[in-house]
Amino acid sequence: MNIHFFKYQGAGNDFILIDHSASPIKDIDYEWVKKICDRRFGVGGDGLMFLTSHPDYDFEMLYFNSDGRPGSMCGNGGRCIVAFAKHLGIIDKETNFLAVDGPHYAKISAEGNWVELQMIDIDTIGRDGEAYVLNTGSPHYVARMENLATYDVYHEGKAIRNNETYKKEGINVNFVEDKGDHLFVRTFERGVEDETYACGTGVTAVALSMALHKQQSGHLKTPVKVLGGDLSVEFDYNGRQFTNVFLCGPAEKVFEGELNW
CATH class of the missing domain: 3.10.310.10 (Diaminopimelate Epimerase; Chain A, domain 1)
Incomplete structure (x- = not known):
């Protein structure tokens, strides 16, 4: 057929x-x-x-x-x-x-x-050491990074996804570099078991985590660059909850x- x-x-x-x-x-x-x-x-x-x-x-x-x-x-x-x-x-x-x-x-x-x-509203963001952990419809681990363009995302992301904490359920592992006017994000995705050119729930998780990290609030719009192009995440944050979260892109x-x- x-x-x-x-x-x-x-x-x-x-x-x-x-x-x-x-x-x-x-x-x-x-x-x-x-x-x-x-x-x-x-x-x-x-x-x-x-x-x-x-x-x-x-x-x-x-x-x-x-x-x-x-x-x-x-x-x-x-x-x-x-x-x-x-x-x-x-x-x-x-x-x-x-x-x-x-x-x-x-x-x-x-x-x-x-x-x-x-996307769904978020009111809980946890920590794993220096990393942020949250669920934006899929579970995500967010780690800040420098020199991300040359970082070994495949092996480092795979190691985190398969460590004792996350191996059973799996987690998507995001690395982010703050470029000032935008965030640069690379993601190792569970289920694909490899780095992908973009991850929408991952980009969302990164934008929210970085707003928390930088103690931002109000109506925010975060431009994000991924290997496959440009996305943006818009949301409201009142210091307790992320609402009206939109993932925008082609x-x-x-x-x-x-x-x-």
Whole structure:
């Protein structure tokens, strides 16, 4: 059986998307997902998403990591599936959809290539030594760093993700360098088990952690550079809680094709 798919990317974070809006998804073959996400034997992607129907929302986002297993919230994936929903004619300029961490609101440009996705509110940020630990829909570890461009993110991030504290559940490991007018971020992602070009929930976690670190408050907008391009995070912080958190950036269709199901 052939199934039509689309490939989208958001700041280099790339995803395979499949329209299943006519009916719910059942009996996912995890090995099939893993194979399709493989960059040599499949289409290749950091993850795969099904857009499926939901009675109370415009659509539901079902996300799978490239290891084939169901994933936690993916911010760039969320932005890409909003662009996909617009392409399909399911939404226009705004949407309310359901993801694994709950409902999300998003706005999309008329051209359909710029998406502002509302993330969950955050009221708890922990510490692990000098690092910050928080959950922005996915669990994240945030470490400040200098000379990040030449840092060994793969080996250092893998070591933290697999240490005794985080090995069982896994954690995404972010390294950030404060460049003054923007933050530079690199991320080792669980589920992909490698460094990715961008991580939306990771960029969000970094922006909030750095606001706490620098004792900032009010309405804040944080420009962020990742390996795959530019993103920004906007939010309100009153010294206790982060609200109205939006992950903003590009979401672009790359190509489409047919898969053997």
